[in-house]
Amino acid sequence: MRETYHAGAYWLARHESAQDCARRSERFFSILGRCNKDWNRWHETANSFEEARQRSVNTDAAAFLKMFGRKRNRIGDGFHFWLWSGEKPDETTTVNVACGSSSPLTTSVCLLKPPKQGASVERLLSASLLAEVVRALALAWEPEWAIATSDASGPQETERPRPGTFTGWVTYFSRQRGRIPPLPEPVRVEAVEDKGTLVVLTPERFSVSNPEHVALAGRVHGLLEGAGLLRPLQPMSSK
DSSP: OOOOEEEEEEEESOOOOHHHHHHHHHHHHHHHHHHOGGGGOEEOOOSSHHHHHTOEEOOSHHHHHHHHTSGGGEETTEEEEEEEEOSSTTSOEEEEEEEOOOOTTSEEEEEEEOOSSSTTHHHHSSHHHHHHHHHHHHHHHOOSEEEEEETTOSOSSSSSOOTTSSOOSEEEEEGGGOOOOOOOTTOEEEEETTTEEEEEOOSSOOOTTOHHHHHHHHHHHHHHHHTTOOOOOOBOOOO
16 A cells, blocks of 8 residues: 655644734745645635636635635634645645634644655655655744654554654654754754754655664654653644
């Protein structure tokens, strides 16, 4: 079975206005488009692929603000949307966003799922590109925690591991979480401006079928957990 991947940013209980969420959305898609030229054209959903291809959307703040004014893009006191990009039905990238809510019971998220197959998979599933995707998530959304990893990684004792409690191929920690301890090679640690830090486990594609990757992830998990960096999300103050 082909291993699939995702990248996501997660935070909790940060109330923001439609204007704030629109501004963050614009910045995210602007940076994302610079990461990969294929991510410069986005669409809303429809009843068929061909119909959805005709529903292209702008990704500037004004367009998102208009979107957030629609009832279907409101959820509680927050906002949500789902967009996709791609030329073939089975080779699409999707972005799912829920933001703006003050509720400590609902996790805010920006989740990107790259294609599972097709000519672009090898190019998109690289450590360098996914690190840039996570950097984009961190800069635009200022989450507490973000990750890019295999869908099969993470704790296996529960079906839905809690965000913030495990490590992935690329993991972002906001500075509020604490300092990153020394980590073994080939792990790479990079600052994300003054907001936090990226931890990249391997320069090659991380796979749960590779025992060396799994062992490295376990070792790094233990070091980060020992430093107090792996813990459930906490409510954030409004920006």
